[in-house]
Amino acid sequence: MKGSEWHPGVILSCRAQLGYRPPDTDRRTDVLLLSPWLAPIVWSETYNSAILDAQFHQRNVRVGITIFGIKKYTVFVSTFIETAEKYFMVGHKVNYYVFTDRVSDIPMVDLAEGRRVMVLSVPAYRRWQDVSMRRMEMLRDYSRRRFMEEVDYLVCVDVDMRFSDEVGVEILSDLFGTLHPGLYGTSREGYTYERNPQSEAYIPADEGDFYYAGGYFGGNVEEVYKLTDFCHNAMMTDKAKNIEAVWHDESYLNKYFLYHKPTRILSPEYLWDDDLGTPDFLRRKRFLAVRKNHKEIRN
Numbered sequence: 001m002k003g004s005e006w007h008p009g010v011i012l013s014c015r016a017q018l019g020y021r022p023p024d025t026d027r028r029t030d031v032l033l034l035s036p037w038l039a040p041i042v043w044s045e046t047y048n049s050a051i052l053d054a055q056f057h058q059r060n061v062r063v064g065i066t067i068f069g070i071k072k073y074t075v076f077v078s079t080f081i082e083t084a085e086k087y088f089m090v091g092h093k094v095n096y097y098v099f100t101d102r103v104s105d106i107p108m109v110d111l112a113e114g115r116r117v118m119v120l121s122v123p124a125y126r127r128w129q130d131v132s133m134r135r136m137e138m139l140r141d142y143s144r145r146r147f148m149e150e151v152d153y154l155v156c157v158d159v160d161m162r163f164s165d166e167v168g169v170e171i172l173s174d175l176f177g178t179l180h181p182g183l184y185g186t187s188r189e190g191y192t193y194e195r196n197p198q199s200e201a202y203i204p205a206d207e208g209d210f211y212y213a214g215g216y217f218g219g220n221v222e223e224v225y226k227l228t229d230f231c232h233n234a235m236m237t238d239k240a241k242n243i244e245a246v247w248h249d250e251s252y253l254n255k256y257f258l259y260h261k262p263t264r265i266l267s268p269e270y271l272w273d274d275d276l277g278t279p280d281f282l283r284r285k286r287f288l289a290v291r292k293n294h295k296e297i298r299n
């Protein structure tokens with residue numbers, strides 16, 4: 001970690017938060033809190049934000065959040081950033097990395113101190129499947145070139161989203177994935193993994209821990225580099241055989257996580273769609289899908 005800021009105010013406020021406090025006694029029993037490999041599954045009321053914030057401030061952690069606004073998806077960028085300013089990593093250093101083919105369409109948004117928008121000009125692929133899948137290649141290339149220098153952690157998400165409650169450093173870990181909201185509670189047989197044995201994304205029927213969402217993963221820059229490099233290479237191998245996995249980049253991500261298990265897992269609080277209602281286990285909705293006019297936005 002570069003340039004730790006050890007001015008007295010930071011030390012004092014960290015001590016105040018890290019000092020003794022009685023442990024929380026009411027643990028949640030309605031949801032799984034730990035994976036079989038002892039990775040925490042992050043749910044509200046299972047952690048203390050003040051302690052975590054103090055720890056991450058002590059390390060002077062810098063966070064990059066990556067989004068892609070390719071072609072008409074630039075319309076989602078302003079709501080995304082405006083709501084992130086309210087709820088995402090408030091009080092921490094944040095770089096927004098906006099990948100786009102329409103640089104001049106990216107709006108200016110007022111940002112709090114320590115937060116910046118970086119617009120990255122990239123090509124637009126013709127097929128939407130390629131727009132989605134090539135995110136892996138671009139994330140890989142920028143991880144090697146820039147992200148390594150500029151941030152400690154990366155959060156890689158869909159852009160057609162808005163923040164609606166706090167998302168803080170409790171999500172950060174070496175490698176994290178998010179439970180897919182639509183398949184939460186489904187058993188293994190219901191997971192929509194790639195089932196063609198010829199595909200690099202193939203997962204046999206008797207394997208697989210969780211079904212992870214393609215639209216929300218991250219970790220430290222080195223781990224995101226390894227993940228995106230694997231997914232891109234696997235997609236290229238399949239492409240040479242004229243194969244494309246059933247759920248595109250999400251299928252390859254699920255394959256990666258099967259054999260490189262995430263060190264932290266985000267509950268569906270962190271990725272939800274109001275079309276799925278409000279089940280009892282969902283005490284907070286932090287990041288919601290924005291309604292798309294499919295005809296308008298996708299053509």
Ligand code: 4GW
Pocket residue numbers: 067068069070071072073128129131132157158159160215297298299
């Ligand atoms: C169908 O015509 C399209 S266009 C499907 C996705 C498209 C698309 C996606 C696009 O034109 N431009 C773009 O930047 N994207 C990026 O890929 C954007 O960041 C988006 O959040 C991500 C995944 O696509 P999606 O959000 O539409 O996928 P779902 O419906 O699974 O959330």
Ligand code: MN
Pocket residue numbers: 158159160215
């Ligand atoms: Mn989306």
